Amino acid sequence: MVAGIVIGVIVVLLLLLLGLNYNSLVRLRNQARNAWAQIDVQLKRRHDLIPNLVETVKGYMKHERETLEAVTAARNLAQGAIGKGVGTQAKAETGLSGALSRLLAVAENYPDLKANHIFLALHNELTSTENRISFSRQFYNDSVLNYNNKTQMFPSNLIASMFGFKPDEFFEVEVAAEREVPGVSFA
Secondary structure, three states: OHHHHHHHHHHHHHHHHHHHHHHHHHHHHHHHHHHHHHHHHHHHHHHHHHHHHHHHHHOOOOOOHHHHHHHHHHHHHHHHOOOOOHHHHHHHHHHHHHHHHHHHHHHOOOHHHHHOHHHHHHHHHHHHHHHHHHHHHHHHHHHHHHHHHHHHOOOHHHHHHHHOOOOOOOOOOOOHHHHOOOOOOOO
16 A cells, blocks of 8 residues: 555656646757747848848949849848758858858948938947847757757656657857957057
8 A cells, every 4th residue: 555655656746847847848948949930030121121232332333233233142042041950041041141241341332321311220230130130049049059959858858758859959059250350440
């Protein structure tokens, strides 16, 4: 009788542990998915701003066609990468960030463009969006870290493998040049 009670208590505790770990894994996975959805919202916002920015700049930069075409091509690649996995989309978005940086650097050579209120508004909006994307990427990577830790640490790794929870990918910078510290010169 006592042995039956002890076995019953152990079974209940194991089921409780299983349930708590399973629910924790589901919560962390959903948090990571939500964080990715927030990145998608900001990337869509950036993709929507780019055509307006390119059209505004076109009139001023007639001989900078290559730069404008590179931004448009990078935007199209980034939009085509949507839904093809975190790694693929991160790589495409890194290319788009580089193309936008080149466009804004070239725009510095056009004083009339820099004074254009439409360009300034779009530039400010794009800068704000880039900051939001950066914050969203950080939150996503933090969420993925928590989820991946839970799927790989004992005892939740046993439950994760039983129920098919797989680690998620981080949103990482793919271009080595983006990892380098920019040089500053006052010469």
